[in-house]
Amino acid sequence: xxxxxxxxxxxxSPSKGDNIAPGSMFLFALCLFCLTNSGSGFDSSEGxxxxxxxxxxxxxxxxxxxxxxxxxxxxxxxGRTYASHEFGNVLLLIPAAARTTPWTDFxxxxxxxxxx
Numbered sequence: 282x283x284x285x286x287x288x289x290x291x292x293x294s295p296s297k298g299d300n301i302a303p304g305s306m307f308l309f310a311l312c313l314f315c316l317t318n319s320g321s322g323f324d325s326s327e328g329x330x331x332x333x334x335x336x337x338x339x340x341x342x343x344x345x346x347x348x349x350x351x352x353x354x355x356x357x358x359x360g361r362t363y364a365s366h367e368f369g370n371v372l373l374l375i376p377a378a379a380r381t382t383p384w385t386d387f388x389x390x391x392x393x394x395x396x397x
Contacts, residue, residue, distance in 0.1 A: 311373070326352075327366060327370075330353045331370045331374055332377070332378060335372075335378040336381075339378045339379045344363065344371075345361035345363045346361060346363075347361060348362065350362045353365045353366055
C-alpha cells in the first residue's frame with residue numbers, strides 16, 4: 282500500500298491563478314468599491330470637495346486648510362479647516378490629484394482650475 286502524497290507525479294503544479302498579483306487585487310477591490318458606493322450618500326458636490334482636499338494634500342502635505350473653506354468642511358479648535366466626511370474617498374483621489382497638479386499651470390482658468 283503506497284503512502285498518499287508520496288508519488289511526485291500526483292502533485293499538481295501551481296497555476297497562474299494561484300498567485301494573483303497585488304495590483305490585480307487592488308483593482309478588483311477598487312472596482313467593487315466604485316460599483317457599490319453609489320448608495321452611501323456620495324454625490325458630485327462632495328466629490329469636488331474631496332478632490333480639493335486631495336489636491337491640497339498633494340501640494341502641501343497637509344489634510345487641513347489654514348483658512349476657512351466653504352463646503353463640507355468644519356473648523357477645528359486649532360483654527361484649521363478639515364473635511365467633515367470620511368478620508369477614504371480623498372485617498373482614492375490622491376493619485377488623480379498628483380497626476381493633474383503639474384498640468385494646472387498650463388490650463389486656462391475655467392473656474393475649477395485656479396492659477397497661483
